[in-house]
Amino acid sequence: MMRVEFTVNGQQRSDDIEPRLLLVHYLRETCGLRAANVGCDTTSCGACTVLFNGSSVKSCTMLTVQAAGGEVTTAEGLAAPDGELHPVQRAFRQEHALQCGFCTPGMVMATVGLLAENPEPTEQQVREGLEGNLCRCTGYHNIVRAVLAAASEQASAAAGEQASAAAGEQASAAAGEQASVASAASAAGGRAGR
Numbered sequence: 001m002m003r004v005e006f007t008v009n010g011q012q013r014s015d016d017i018e019p020r021l022l023l024v025h026y027l028r029e030t031c032g033l034r035a036a037n038v039g040c041d042t043t044s045c046g047a048c049t050v051l052f053n054g055s056s057v058k059s060c061t062m063l064t065v066q067a068a069g070g071e072v073t074t075a076e077g078l079a080a081p082d083g084e085l086h087p088v089q090r091a092f093r094q095e096h097a098l099q100c101g102f103c104t105p106g107m108v109m110a111t112v113g114l115l116a117e118n119p120e121p122t123e124q125q126v127r128e129g130l131e132g133n134l135c136r137c138t139g140y141h142n143i144v145r146a147v148l149a150a151a152s153e154q155a156s157a158a159a160g161e162q163a164s165a166a167a168g169e170q171a172s173a174a175a176g177e178q179a180s181v182a183s184a185a186s187a188a189g190g191r192a193g194r
């Protein structure tokens with residue numbers, strides 16, 4: 001047994017584990033996080049995909065000890081603390097990008113990793129980026145639509161944030177100018193009154 005310490009879905013973990021324990025089994029059996037599924041155990045299907053330090057990895061291919069000191073995120077950890085879904089989760093729901101749902105957590109996590117690397121992928125890049133994730137229900141058409149929808153939502157959210165930051169800067173610059181005009185005017189008023 002050996003002790004590993006790392007963060008899972010924002011929570012610090014410290015567990016004694018067998019050195020041969022695969023990350024997917026650790027997540028499912030030790031942490032009780034069942035979103036990452038085991039579809040093949042041979043790195044073929046992507047059902048076990050999670051994020052490790054922000055990049056998507058197949059957790060059936062990684063030993064738990066390899067995650068030591070890092071940060072693991074599963075589909076359970078994607079939504080905001082108040083329950084608001086991640087944009088990728090919302091897009092999968094809106095575009096009906098799931099049928100039986102077995103591949104879905106892995107597809108979602110692979111999509112989050114893909115958009116972190118390439119925020120504005122083309123349809124071809126989406127298909128290539130997700131080629132390591134298989135859907136046995138063959139619902140690829142809606143999955144690709146969901147990924148493109150999530151990319152576009154994230155891009156407009158980022159543009160909105162930039163615009164409001166710029167507006168905030170302009171407003172505070174204008175307020176600063178007004179304040180300095182007012183103080184100059186009052187200084188001039190003081191001199192005129194002497």
Ligand code: FES
Pocket residue numbers: 037038039040041042043044045046047048049058059060061
């Ligand atoms: S279970 Fe990991 S790739 Fe299939």
Ligand code: FES
Pocket residue numbers: 097098099100101102103104134135136137138139
């Ligand atoms: S939705 Fe059934 S395997 Fe993908």
